Structure formats: structure tokens, C-alpha cells
Amino acid sequence: MPKSLPIVDVSAPICCAPLAAGPMSTDDAIELALRLRALADPIRVQVISLLMGAPTREMTASDLAAAVGVSGGTATHHLSQLRRAGLVSSQRRGVNNLYRAEPANLEALRAVLDTCC
Template identity: 85%
Template sequence: MPKALPVIDVSAPICCAPLAAGPMSTDTAVELALRLKALADPIRIQMMSLLMADPTHEMTATDLASAVSVSGGTATHHLNQLRSAGLVASQRRGVNNLYRAEPANLEALRGVLDTCC
């Protein structure tokens, strides 16, 4: 069985140099791996594309579930994974949680993967 990645708080903004800048510390590599792992699912990628189509737009888990053809519970699970990685944020309004992309964190993630320093 593969070794499980540790559970750490990855909700803080990404703040490390691009991969091409040189060796990365173990802690930074684990944080980056956990964020990338959160995106390593086709349903989550679809959800992110829906949320990022209009960064000011918020959607409920039910709306997202319907859009990607999964159950509400499955959508909530995926959204919790994305929220834990700091890639989406949620706000409670009445009986619903409204989800939105965190473009700054996604841009920082892109910056880490950029090949030029």
C-alpha cells in the first residue's frame, strides 16, 4: 500500500519559488503535492472550470453536482477537498453554502509550476 501523505493545513497562500528555481524543501514539496492532489480528479477539474468561468459567480453544491452529473454528497466531498487545499472558498447563506474559486491561490499554483524564474 502506498504511503499516505500527511494531513497539514494548506489553506495559506502558496508562497514558494518556481520548481525550476532549484531544490525545494520537504515541507514545501508536501504542501505543493497536497494542493496538486486536490486537483488530480476529473470531477474536481470540471468543478474548478465552472467556478473559474466567472470568478465573481458563486454556486451551490447542488448546482455543481447537477452540472457535473454527480450526487450532492459526492459534490460536497469534492468541494471539501478543494476547500481544504485552499482552491475554493465557501460562505454560508441561509441553508446553502455558496462556493467560489480562489483565483489568487490558483495563480500562485500556476506560478510555482512555471518554468522560468
């Protein structure tokens, strides 16, 4: 069974200067690696893509599960990993949790990976 991700402080902004800016501290490298690890799964990439492209930018776990062809429990697991990394958030509405991507955090992650300072 794969190890679960350590908890990332998602209240803090995504860590650091672009990789091309020079050597990164150990703490920043660990934080960045944990966030990238959360995206290092094809199902999670599909989930982010669906959330970013959804008309309301929100979807339930069951809708996401059906869209990517996994069980509800598997979808919930992947959403939990993305939420712990700060890449998605959820809000309870009635009996459903609605999930949405966190575009600012995804953009910050993209900026860190940008080769141009």
C-alpha cells in the first residue's frame, strides 16, 4: 500500500522562487516535492482538468468518479490527497461536498516550475 503524503501547510502560499533562480532550500524543495507528488497520478491530473473546465468550476466526488471511471471511494481518496496539498478545496452543500480547484495555488506551482525568472 502506498504511503500517504505528509501534511503540507496549505494556509501558506506555495513556496519559492522559480527553479531557475538558483539553489532551493531543503525545506522549500520538500514542500514543492510534496505538492508535485500530489499531482503525480493520472487520475489526479484528470480530476484537476475536470474541475478547471467545469462550467461552475465545482463538481461532486461522485460526478468526478464517473467522469474518470473510478469508484466513489477512489475518487474521494484522490481528492483528499489533492486537498491536503492545497490544490483543491471543498465545501459542503446539503448532503454533497462540492470540490473545486484552487487556481491561485496551481498558478503558483506553475510559476515555480517556470524556467524564466
